Amino acid sequence: xxxxxxxxxxxxxxxxxxxxxxxxxxxxxxxxxxREVDFEIIVVxxxxxxxxxxxxxxxxKLYGEDRILLRPRPKKLxxxxxxxxxxKHASGNxxxxxxxxxxxxxxxxxxxxxxxxxxxxxxxxxxxxxKGGGVHGWNLMRKLTSxxxxxxxQTLLWPGVSDLTGSFRLYRKxxxxxVISSCVSKGYVFQMEMIVRASRKxxxxxxxxxTFVDRVFGSxxxxxxxxxxxxxxxxxxxxxx
Amino acid sequence: MKHVVKIFxxxxxxxxxxIGLLQASIISQSxxxxxxxxxxxxxxxxxxxxxxxxxxxxxxxxQEALLLxxxxxxxxxxxxxxxxxxxxx
Numbered sequence: 019x020x021x022x023x024x025x026x027x028x029x030x031x032x033x034x035x036x037x038x039x040x041x042x043x044x045x046x047x048x049x050x051x052x053r054e055v056d057f058e059i060i061v062v063x064x065x066x067x068x069x070x071x072x073x074x075x076x077x078x079k080l081y082g083e084d085r086i087l088l089r090p091r092p093k094k095l096x097x098x099x100x101x102x103x104x105x106k107h108a109s110g111n112x113x114x115x116x117x118x119x120x121x122x123x124x125x126x127x128x129x130x131x132x133x134x135x136x137x138x139x140x141x142x143x144x145x146x147x148x149k150g151g152g153v154h155g156w157n158l159m160r161k162l163t164s165x166x167x168x169x170x171x172q173t174l175l176w177p178g179v180s181d182l183t184g185s186f187r188l189y190r191k192x193x194x195x196x197v198i199s200s201c202v203s204k205g206y207v208f209q210m211e212m213i214v215r216a217s218r219k220x221x222x223x224x225x226x227x228x229t230f231v232d233r234v235f236g237s238x239x240x241x242x243x244x245x246x247x248x249x250x251x252x253x254x255x256x257x258x259x
Numbered sequence: 260m261k262h263v264v265k266i267f268x269x270x271x272x273x274x275x276x277x278i279g280l281l282q283a284s285i286i287s288q289s290x291x292x293x294x295x296x297x298x299x300x301x302x303x304x305x306x307x308x309x310x311x312x313x314x315x316x317x318x319x320x321x322q323e324a325l326l327l328x329x330x331x332x333x334x335x336x337x338x339x340x341x342x343x344x345x346x347x348x
Contacts, residue, residue, distance in 0.1 A: 038345055042343055042345045043334045043338075046334040046337055047330060047334060120331075147318065151320075152319050152323065153317070154321055154323055161314060161317050162314060165310045165317070169306055169309045169310050172309075173306065218262075231320070231323050256261075256262055256263045259261065
């Protein structure tokens with residue numbers, strides 16, 4: 019077991035756009051909480067005008083260019099392709115994807131890794147809707163939409179996981195490469211498509227509780243167009259998976 | 260098999276069962292005719308109930324927001340010391 023642990027390397031892919039402050043905070047927190055494993059952080063920055071890349075370069079000087087990789091893209095090209103892009107540069111045998119806005123706290127990384135080692139799962143996904151998990155910063159309307167969306171997806175898709183749109187996940191690298199190549203959705207329907215396709219392909223998926231503190235700096239929105247996109251995504255997954 | 264096919268097959272099976280019931284008239288026909296409506300209504304009730312229960316038991320974590328603020332302060336201190344300029348006041 020110990021030897022196996024030595025060999026594993028984790029590549030944390032963090033897509034950013036205007037996350038100058040958050041990226042520095044999250045890098046510090048990742049280094050604080052992941053002391054005993056071999057890992058690298060891959061920042062995929064979509065040409066942020068706020069100087070995110072300058073901050074990442076300073077962090078590289080502090081932590082080492084082999085630990086923090088900056089792999090920028092010229093402009094905003096979407097979340098799904100950001101993971102594909104980061105994945106090309108990943109040297110680990112496991113890949114973690116997480117948001118840069120601190121709604122995903124790096125303190126949960128050890129529990130993802132532990133769960134994977136215990137169960138030998140191909141995917142460990144963070145879930146907000148079980149004991150020990152939770153959400154902070156949502157109003158009643160946001161909670162209602164989330165619950166409604168979840169019941170609808172559970173009833174129609176039988177996905178086998180409790181949190182479909184969460185995006186804090188650990189993948190075996192080969193599995194992520196396989197699943198991501200068949201995904202076409204954009205935005206957060208992409209997260210749902212990834213986990214549903216992985217589940218249909220028969221990959222072993224485990225869950226760990228995480229808490230989600232809605233973004234501290236900046237704001238996240240959920241409007242009518244997102245709901246329409248979600249329903250379209252649901253219909254798309256019904257007929258293609 | 261595509262998932263929509265699975266759901267469709269399930270619906271076909273249920274309809275088959277229903278037609279069987281109509282033919283066999285184990286319960287009176289007028290009741291059997293209403294069964295599809297009953298099932299749609301109960302499916303709707305199930306959905307609403309699940310959303311309601313989910314809302315009531317929605318797990319929240321206000322303490323996590325406080326812990327995060329502490330972590331942010333700690334990270335800012337550290338980064339300031341190391342001279343990483345991220346432009347915070």
